[in-house]
Amino acid sequence: MTNWDIVWDSRDLLWQGFLNTLSLFSVAIALAFLLGCLIVYRLEDPKTRWRLPLRSFIDIMRMLPFLVLVYLLYYGLPSAGIRLEAWWAGLIGLTFYHGAYFAEILRGCRVTLSNGQIEAAYAHGFTPSRMFIRLILPQLMIQARPLIGNQLVYALKDTAFLFIITVKDLTWAANSISATYFVPTEAFVAVIGFYWLISLVMEMAIRYAGRFGHKRGFDHV
Amino acid sequence: MSNIASNVSMPSTEASADNKATDHAVGNRSDHVVEVRRLSKSFDEVEVLRDIDLEVSSGDVVTILGSSGSGKSTLLRCINWLEKPDRGTIHISGQRIGIDENSRKPMSQKALAKMRAKTAMVFQSFNLWPHLTVLNNVTEAPIHVQGKKREEAEALALSFLEKVGMAHKRDAYPFTLSGGQKQRVAIARALAMQPEVILFDEPTSALDPELVGEVLGVIKSLSAEGYTMVIVTHEMDFARAVSDQVVFLEKGLLIEKADPETFFTQPKTDRVKRFLEKQH
Structure with a gap:
């Protein structure tokens, strides 16, 4: 029986880990992106009282190592009387952390949009919210797609930290196989394959989105 | 008039x-x-x-002149x-x-x-929405501001694109158009609002000289059709020909x-x- 056979026999564990990673990642990035959009929308109004708190939130998240944030949520919050399950702590951590990054990415692209087309929207009767959804956000997404793609990969890799707070993700599965049968190389190589697969699918999606932008002349990014 | x-x-x-x-x-x-x-x-x-x-x-067509x-x-x-x-x-x-x-x-x-x-406005620098086709630039506000049905808005948009001579470019994106073409689409976009007045903010100032004529021609034809317009311009001959009132x-x-x-x-x-x- 080779080491690879051992890994193959533990495929259920890996599959469970894969599903956990995938579900946590998908929900987290969807929420994080939504959070990023909401923050940028709030910052549209130059006089908003939200400016300082939101800017501070973004800066704090960017300064914090992800693992430290997760430790705080999982080990720190109980001392404040809030006890989160590992999965929820992971989800909240990923959402806020990468939400701040998404906000920063979108805000950076927002600055480059011409003010003229915004005025054109107002002049044709758009309200700020409708204009944001119909005219600004689509352009931000087209323009920011390479950066968004990058951030997705970072977020995926950050899910691996969550095994430290006992989330039963891919890395947890590999770690547990490796610890039980002492096959670290094979177990972790197998897991790399899974991460690579998810990255590949995202890469293809971003490239597809690139064609969408190319057709519209958004190639100057 | x-x-x-x-x-x-x-x-x-x-x-x-x-x-x-x-x-x-x-x-x-x-x-x-x-x-x-x-x-x-x-x-x-x-x-x-x-x-x-x-x-x-x-x-009426009112032109606003001044340095x-x-x-x-x-x-x-x-x-x-x-x-x-x-x-x-x-x-x-x-x-x-x-x-x-x-x-x-x-x-x-x-x-x-x-x-x-x-109201509707036509800008010096066109300000089309770059991620939308010519047709969708014109239907965007009628659908999402005025709540028109897509078919109705498209039929209307095409009639206005026809009027400004841009119907053949309905599926093009703005970055492929010349300045004069962009401005004619912007005029169609303004018309599609069926506004009570159209405001023109130096509509030909950003255009190459040889493209000015096509845009002024369109605006002239609109004045003949009785559209109410307020126009800021530096084109004196045009102002003289098209205005009911000059300020x-x-x-x-x-x-x-x-x-x-x-x-x-x-x-x-x-x-x-x-x-x-x-x-x-």
């Missing part, structure tokens, strides 16, 4: 309070698509508009509240824009958007208001005389 308003830009004799200015105009409000009363606007300490009165009757920095674009941009005036009132078809008549406070975004939808701004003051024939042949002020001499 001409309907030159009698009260020229002299500040009215009434007190400056907004409500008085409003009351004053109630009598003939219905005739005027746009009515500007005692409009003043400063940027920081600099006064760019002072006590402007302007009225635009249905079907750079005279405040003409600011005046136009106050009409749809892209700039907020410091004092004075603006009514679009009898309804006040920007300030809620009851509460005297700034309008809600929703109410303001609704007022703006009665001249100088350092934020409206110093002359006349029909084009009178304005171009017998200007009243020395300032306008000198301005016209420099044009030729």
